[in-house]
Amino acid sequence: MDESEIFRALADPTRRAVLERLLTGERNATELREGMSVSQPAISQHIAVLRGAGLITEQRVGRHVRYAVNPEGLQPIVDWLTRYRAFWPARIERLKTHLKDMDQ
Amino acid sequence: MDESEIFRALADPTRRAVLERLLTGERNATELREGMSVSQPAISQHIAVLRGAGLITEQRVGRHVRYAVNPEGLQPIVDWLTRYRAFWPARIERLKTHLKDMDQ
DNA sequence: CAAACAAATAAGTCTATGCTTATCTGTTGG
DNA sequence: CCAACAGATAAGCATAGACTTATTTGTTTG
Numbered sequence: 198m199d200e201s202e203i204f205r206a207l208a209d210p211t212r213r214a215v216l217e218r219l220l221t222g223e224r225n226a227t228e229l230r231e232g233m234s235v236s237q238p239a240i241s242q243h244i245a246v247l248r249g250a251g252l253i254t255e256q257r258v259g260r261h262v263r264y265a266v267n268p269e270g271l272q273p274i275v276d277w278l279t280r281y282r283a284f285w286p287a288r289i290e291r292l293k294t295h296l297k298d299m300d301q
Numbered sequence: 302m303d304e305s306e307i308f309r310a311l312a313d314p315t316r317r318a319v320l321e322r323l324l325t326g327e328r329n330a331t332e333l334r335e336g337m338s339v340s341q342p343a344i345s346q347h348i349a350v351l352r353g354a355g356l357i358t359e360q361r362v363g364r365h366v367r368y369a370v371n372p373e374g375l376q377p378i379v380d381w382l383t384r385y386r387a388f389w390p391a392r393i394e395r396l397k398t399h400l401k402d403m404d405q
Numbered sequence: 406c407a408a409a410c411a412a413a414t415a416a417g418t419c420t421a422t423g424c425t426t427a428t429c430t431g432t433t434g435g
Numbered sequence: 436c437c438a439a440c441a442g443a444t445a446a447g448c449a450t451a452g453a454c455t456t457a458t459t460t461g462t463t464t465g
Binding site for chain 4: 406408409410411413414416418419421423424425426427428429431432433434
């Protein structure tokens, strides 16, 4: 329900990069950090923000933690955006195409 | 193209309130401020952020400035969100309903 | 033209955020 | 069991953000 927290979490490019990496499958913190030029604590803190915003879930597996996108996490802002649907004249066709793709 | 700037602009509840007020029609700065407990400069600064993010447009009319939602402004983050469509199992039906409503 | 008005800008303050290094907690494998 | 590892937490710093009051810019109207 707290859109502010979600938007704030998404406002940081490093956190969006983490999320997008999770789109291709679950990862642990070390894997999420690969190729990024930030310290281990920095990633850990970003992960905490994403988790606080409900955007990711975590599951401890041994001494690793597997992170994954939380499917429900983005819903509040998707809902928020649908209020602006009357202002999406140009994109509406593309969105419909996406939805048709999903039907198949 | 700069999603960070858009997400950051939307992260503030006062700015979202301004945007939502504009959903019901164009307003000037004084009208946008009505009912909000912030100073005139604060609203002016919020408007500047929204405009910088491409979310609103402005048109000077005499000594007033009429602000309006920029229809194209939210597209970058709508596009960004569609990358997560595979993770929207629960919301997809609602979204389809919205789109059907638009067809009529 | 002067007073009133709409909005922006300036400048200062306070808090939040993102980063670092150092340290701590928990887990595993030799 | 202990050394190495995965990750979180602590503490400190620098910058960004949201707000205020005071002032400025531009426009209108009596």
